[in-house]
Amino acid sequence: MKPFTTKISFILFTLLIISCNAVKKVPDDEHLLTDNKIFVDSIEINKRQIYDQLYQEPNVKLPLLGLPLKLLIYNAANSNPDTTFYDWLHRKPKREKRLINWLSKKQVEKVGQSYVGFHEFLQETGEAPVILNKEKTERSASRLEAWYWNHGWFNAKADYKIIKKKNKRAKVNYFITPNQAYILDSISRRIASPQADSVYQNHKEESLIISGEKFETNKFNAERERITSLFRNNGFYHFEQEYISFDADTISTNNKANIELVIANREIKKEDSTYTVPYRKHYISDVNVFTDYNYTNKNKSVTDSANYKKYTLYSFDKLKYKPKAVVDAIFIKKGEVYKDRDRSLTYKRMQQLGIFKYPDIQYMPDPRDSTGTQLISNIFLTPKEKFGVDFNFDVSRSNIQDFGIGFGGSLLIRNIFRGAETLEIGGRGSVGSSRDAAKSEDNFFNISEIGADVKLSFPKIAFPINTSGIIPKYMFPFTTISAGISTQQNIGLDKRNLTGKFNYRWYPNEELTHKLDLIDLQYVRNLNRGNYFNVYRNSYNRLNTIAQDNFNQIDPTYFYEDASISDDNLPNLKIPEGTQAFINEVNNNNYNLSSEENRITRNIIERRDRLTQNNLILASNFSYIKNTRENIYDQEFTQFRFRVEAAGNSLYLLASLSNLNKNSNGNYNVSNVEFSQYGKVETDFIKHWDLGQQNIFAIRALGGVAIPYLNSKDIPFARSFFAGGANDNRGWQAYDLGPGSSGGINEFNEANMKITLNAEYRFNLFGQLNSALFIDAGNIWNTLDNVEDERMTFTKFSDLKKIAVSSGVGLRYDLSFFVIRLDLGFKTYNPAFDKQKWFQQYNFSNAVYNVGINYPF
Structure with a gap:
């Protein structure tokens, strides 16, 4: 801790010295504005909305340190860099000639241009000193009076006092007397x-x-x-x-x-x-829809038409859409009163379909009407191309692979069945390099995955009975059917993954989204189960140590013959023959192991059995999502997500009614696979506050629990929780934290309960470069499943002491369309330590560097 503290102290001292230069470019007869304070009836206030009325605010300062970094950068710039460089170049008679001989005249000119460009960059990146302006101060006082007038204090009075200091700095105090409100x-x-x-x-x-x-x-x-x-x-x-x-x-x-x-x-x-x-109500007398309008055919004659309900559809070529599919997306109705809302809903629904460009909706007086209250609505739709092709390529790194290349592509077919449906067929693949992959055979690319997906989406709720009374069309319903298959090679246990979904989604209002996965099917098959201990080396090392410590009790054929491959000259267990034979003997209680050895071994066996078993998950889930963010520029908003899932209930009911036989574990199998049965709940709350001057305070609270029952004693790896990583507890790598206080003893640590709390203060450094200070807290636990290790389980509220805390600082570069993020996380409170848990590893050697895209929450 001492060297780290010394470094921080040195940095703070250096910045303090630099800050003394803040008035470098303030003229002698002027003053730098350093502070504004507003007093209402002699009481200082801190309401951001009132301070926003001021015409002058001090230069932006870094949080905690209080340094005007952008001002210091501006002050570091040379006001006349071209003149300075010219004077330097000719200060000595032979300097220019020597440089030209050494570099060339052109290169010397480029050096001068670079010098000028660098100082121009500093000026543009920095922030000019805010010089106290009395006129702006008076205008600020008047604006404060206006703000209070607009909020009911018609007799409010505002005054100010400028306090100037000898070091060319000044602050302004504003005094407001609201008087009685109206x-x-x-x-x-x-x-x-x-x-x-x-x-x-x-x-x-x-x-x-x-x-x-x-x-x-x-x-x-x-x-x-x-x-x-x-x-x-x-x-x-x-x-x-x-x-x-x-x-x-x-x-x-x-x-x-x-x-x-x-x-x-x-x-x-x-x-x-x-x-x-007088204003009179207007009514819609006709609704005409032109389904294939574009600039080139605007003067052509209509060649095809159709009538559906009270709508007339026209086409300049053969009509390519089922009338019902188009009409269902239109909210303007013949015979009803004119409504702005109907036009807006039609715009939005047509955009959502994804088969038309932004529509043009026009109204015109009906020439047949003598009352002047009838309107004809003409809707001009321009189709998008029927086929769309997309390709993607990315390079990545993670805790699983050291280097990876991903690639994929998809074919989009619009209006495939003439009912505004979209069909997407995609393929994806990746190759990567991992030091932990089994049987790598020294090949650099020793990891591979290939997969394919198909998805059909259509704009309605596909259900045997009419659901329009429950989910009306103004909620913009969609149904999606999707399926996918993927195969992994040389990573983990070599998995084959089959998925299928039948999904509904709808939007009750601008802020709400509802999603219902009526069918969420996943089948995971492990192709190389015997490779478990080659991949999960931590588990193997612990199991092997216990076997070596009890070498005299164990059949020598369970070990490799060459003892020299072991550091302590004891042979290692064979994989997979020796490990499996040793496990069988432990299960049959054939060894005299200590209680601690027996506990560790059975934990290893339980985890191996769970991670090597094939999984069949047939679930249904519902998500409630509320987001008050209006657009990407909205910096103050709230997001809330609630998700509930139930798996295996329908299969269990069918198995019970069919009187299926149970397996040796006392559970039902479907196609020789023990299906999963559990209930799962997740919540995620995010809140952002805009503090002004590009300062944002953001928090997140996330929690979830999945409880197995009846046909299951644990949660499948694919549906469990993990902690750590760039979007979680940033003092730990992904999967390295927990469960509980166990210290992350496995390669991939996961559990069935999770709590995460995050707080982050974001601020601008200069230009597009932003920074953040953050604190993350959270962990994962096992609860109500077959894990009994008290270090890993959550059984009482006192187990909340096992929540891990990290803190750190981050840099973010805003490219407008996305943000590149680098976060440095320090382990602040580590529940895995027995005694000193706070700041035990609070140093750079144990820090975690997280690279991510966009903000973590």
């Missing part, structure tokens, strides 16, 4: 159009302007938007927000505001005259 009193309305007034009356209880509440300008703006949306979704095609106004009477009202809502009639300009007409 309260909404009577609320009346004056709506010129009788039809508009009737619609408003039917929805007046939804008003955001409520008597007795404080006056808030933003609520009036929101009310304008609400009324506009209300009217435009109730037939008023021509209504605009500009026709809404509010009159407020605050004269002699004792800090109360009497509000009158005014909605004028529609104003029409015709030639040199202007007149007004």
Whole structure:
């Protein structure tokens, strides 16, 4: 700890010395703004939304250290680099000539350009000093008054005090006296159009302007938007927000505001005259759909058409779509009132189908109508190409492989059955290098995987009965059927993986997503089970040590004949013959092992049996996902995911009803495979706060548990939990942490219960380079399964003491479309240690470097 602390102290001292140069480029008669404080009724506040009203804020400082790094970078730049380089080049008479002889004239010019470019880069990357500006300070005070006025304090007063220091630094204190806020009193309305007034009356209880509440300008703006949306979704095609106004009477009202809502009639300009007409509801008289419109055929004649329900579909060539499939994606209906919402839903659904480009929806007055209230809706659809081809290639590294190359491709067929379906056929493969792969035969690429997938998606809920009453089409339902197969060679136990899914998804609103996997089938077959101890060397080493310690009790044929291959001159167990024979003897209680040796051996046997058994998983699961993030630029949002899964219940019921015989473990088999049966629950909560000036505070809480029952005593490896890695507890590599306080004794440590807590403070260093300080906590445990080692199990709340903690710092380079991330994690609290658990390995030699794409949460 001492050398590490010394390094940190030296860095902090160096940065402190550098910070003294912050006023380097501040003119002698000016001052650097270092701090703003706002006092409301003499009490200092820290509300970000109020500080955002100021026209001047100090230079951005690094968290904790408080150093204005971007300012220091700017100060390090030469203001006149070209002049400086020229002066340096000619300061000595023969310098330029010597450099030209040594390099060349062209190279000397490039050196000068590089020098200038470097200092220009520093200026662009850094941040110029914020010079105190009295005019901006006065404007800030006025803006603070305006902010309080907009929030109901009409008599608010703001003042300021500039405190200048002799070291060319200054700070500003703002003082606000809000006085008494105004309260909404009577609320009346004056709506010129009788039809508009009737619609408003039917929805007046939804008003955001409520008597007795404080006056808030933003609520009036929101009310304008609400009324506009209300009217435009109730037939008023021509209504605009500009026709809404509010009159407020605050004269002699004792800090109360009497509000009158005014909605004028529609104003029409015709030639040199202007007149007004009342708003009237508009109705859809016809809906025409042009299914293959594009620029080249806009002047062509329609050659094919079809009528379905109350829609007319046209095509310039032969109609290539089933009318029902197109009509199901349209929310504009003949005979109903005009609604903005219907047009927006149609836009979104057509985009989701993936077979059309962004549609063009137009409305025009119906020339057959004499009342002026009928609209014809024309929907122009431009098809995408029927076939789409995609290829991908990537290079990767993980804790499983030292180097890997992945490749793949897919063929997308749109509208394959004329019902807006999409069929995707894909293939993938990879080759890699791993020092841990068995039977590598010194080949560099000793890992391989190949797979294929097929997926069919269509825009409805495919179910024997009509589900539109439960999942209406405005929830944008989809059904997906998929299947896949993959084969791995020379990694693990050489697996063959078969998958199949029958999936529904729908979107109840903008923030919610529901997913239901009615059928989630997975079959995992281990092709090389005898290779287990070649791959899982930690388990083999522990088993081999116990066998060597009891060498006199064991048949010598279980060991290799050449004793020299062992460091202690004792032979090693043969793989797989010797290990299997030794395990059989232990299971038959033929050896006199100590209690600790017996415990360790049986743990190894249990894990081997579980990881080498073939798995058949037939599950159903449901996911509830809520995401308040509006777009990629939204930095303050909440995400919540809840997932519940049940596996094996239908197979168990069928096996019971069929009176199938049970195997030696007392469980049912299907096709000679003991199927898995368990219940699983997972939750994931993420919250981001935008603190301003590119500072973000983010947290995550994740938890899950999978409980085996009836036909299972454990959870399949493919459905278990692991801890550690770039998106988890970053002080440990993936699969290295846990279970519990066991210390990660296996190559791939997993369990059936998990808790993870993360907190991260993100901030900008300069330019596109960001950084973060983080704390991660969590672990995995076994609970209610066949693992009995108390170090690995969770049986009581005191086992939460086994939660591991890591902390660290990260760098992130933002490329706009994705983020490259490097995190350095230190083991801060390690529950595997017996005594000193805190900061025992808090050093660079035990640190973990995590490389990732995008943010961890």
